[in-house]
Amino acid sequence: MMWKCLRMTAFWVLTTVVLVACSAQSGPTATFDPENQKEYGVNGIYLGQNIKEAMDILKPTKADFMDMVTRQSYSVEQMAQGEGEAVMGMLLVGQSQMMIKVHKGELTSIMLGGVPREDAQKFKTYRGLTMFDSARQLEKLYGKGVDEQEVVYEGSKYTAHFGFVDNQVAWFRFDRKSS
Template identity: 70%
Template sequence: MTKRSIFAILAWLALFAFMLAACSAQSGPSGAFDPENQQEYGVGGIYLGQNIKEAMDIIKPTKADFMDMVTRESYTVERMAKGEGEAVMGMLLLDRTQLLVKVRKGELISIMLSGVAKEDAARFKTLRGLAMYDSGEQLKKLYGEGNGEKEVVYEGSKYTANFGLENNQVVWFRFDSK
């Protein structure tokens, strides 16, 4: 082998290693909060815009009930996954914690969480890594500067994130599509 071919092989290996590192770094949110990225608005592996069937397979609730907010008709995950339902509210029971979701045409349009027991807080992390009862400083570190003090709001053109603070701790949050 010539020096030139060895150099070419080393250059390709370095490029491959660089690309591998870049791809693995993109597996989770990194850098600054992107208010236009729907995957920034989620908890426990589910996020706004995701199909309800996929979300249910990820979060695996102990119990789930869905009802149309206007007609009071019950809905199944399968029906919603096919695109049925304009304004369906779901109450998901995750062991002893309730997670509320809204679904429109099979997609999550709202995710709400509060009333989490302190010992379960780490289980309910946002997709940026913010756990229930984390400090206001941790909220700023992960999401940047938001609007408000007791209710901190982050807005993109299509999505909104609201975090409720009590005694400098995150005690509830809500992600909504506009």
Template identity: 60%
Template sequence: MKYTRFIQMMVMFVLAVIFLQACSGNEFDAENPKEYGINGVYLGQNVKEAIEILRPTKADFMDMVTRQTYTVDQMAAGEGDAVMGMLLIDRTQLILKVQKGQLQSIMLSGVPQEDAQKFKTIRGLAMYDASEKLTQLYGMGTGEKEVIYQGKSYKASFGLANNLVAWMRFDKL
């Protein structure tokens, strides 16, 4: 009788562990570069792919050291050491840093409130979402006004103003 009860308890325990693992499959993975980005664009992605996804109204790229301008095709081919890009998407400015054809940094702020839902992270966090949604989607980060999530190779920073997400930045370390 005790043996049967023990087996039942073990089966329940194993089922509970499996259930909890299945539910936690949506946790923030700090080592996955696809976690660091917006609108389907993420760190490490080729700049040409990113531009095709974002479809900016205007895009200008310049090397931060030499001040030489670059085209998307030049950067995609790996040209330029530290190229910054200013993209205009409707009325919103997005800043990209590109190195050897890959996105190294994505920065977004100053989004008009009526355009907030156009800019979402891979996890679905939009500009001006409440800090509670940030915690719900990403877990607990460090900091209060600037909430940071960091892995070994990547870092995400979210700026808060009046308990709302006011800016986002994703960087390769």
């Protein structure tokens, strides 16, 4: 009887571990989750992620980082170790510029705009939104937002802003709220 009970317990523990692992690897939920930090990202990088991991994913052709107050330059390795209070980075990813902010090694802001039309599909948000998608597509993927020219979605820690020109996504920005 004791062996049967142990086998049953082991089965339930294993089942729970597998289910948790599978749910953690799944894509976005059916609706926008404003509390999920991965919702605030593009191309696999997201707010709160370590800068080294983000740079390994993005593989920019060029990246320059400078503290916005001291004007000191920083390397990815320095920032990954937590150096830099308010570091801004300008990245060249293909033909497109991306701006990011880093605080103590973590991404706190991701900004993208001015993407050439031919590169639009190269930049997808966690939900699959790309540059030049319509306002209707944004609403389908994220739900109803606030405003018309700049649609805003907010969680308790993060905000997402989407800007439009001629009813098409022209830019977006993901930010961590100040504490």
